[in-house]
Amino acid sequence: MGARINFVFDDGTESLTVLYSHWGESTWEDDLIGALVHAQPRKGDYSYFTRMVISHLMKDQMLDETGFGIYAISRSEIGNQLFDKTVVLDLVNNTLTDLDNDNTIDLYGKVFA
Numbered sequence: 001m002g003a004r005i006n007f008v009f010d011d012g013t014e015s016l017t018v019l020y021s022h023w024g025e026s027t028w029e030d031d032l033i034g035a036l037v038h039a040q041p042r043k044g045d046y047s048y049f050t051r052m053v054i055s056h057l058m059k060d061q062m063l064d065e066t067g068f069g070i071y072a073i074s075r076s077e078i079g080n081q082l083f084d085k086t087v088v089l090d091l092v093n094n095t096l097t098d099l100d101n102d103n104t105i106d107l108y109g110k111v112f113a
Helices: 025-042 046-061
Strands: 005-010 015-021 068-074 085-090 095-098 103-106
Touching: 005 025, 005 046, 015 046, 025 046, 025 085, 046 068
Parallel strands: 005 085
Antiparallel strands: 005 015, 015 068, 085 095, 095 103
16 A cells, blocks of 8 residues: 655745655655755755755655656645645745644754754
């Protein structure tokens, strides 16, 4: 069945980028910490930062045929990914929201604490 997760990148615009991982739900927190550290030098450049996070999350499976997908959604569609865990990275306010429990934390608090 998989361990699916959606990483939603909110850069303040209407169209949001989503990275879908078929197997990343069980390790998403540690994986994301590594990706945030990797992308930290481009923190204010949302498009480049998003690309760096996505590349880091996919790095070991970049050329695989399955496992990941990238798509765009409108702001009103956040949370409509049925049966999948969804986390929202708000790049403007530097927060991370886990939609399973509506818990919001400082995006970098866990990384650089």
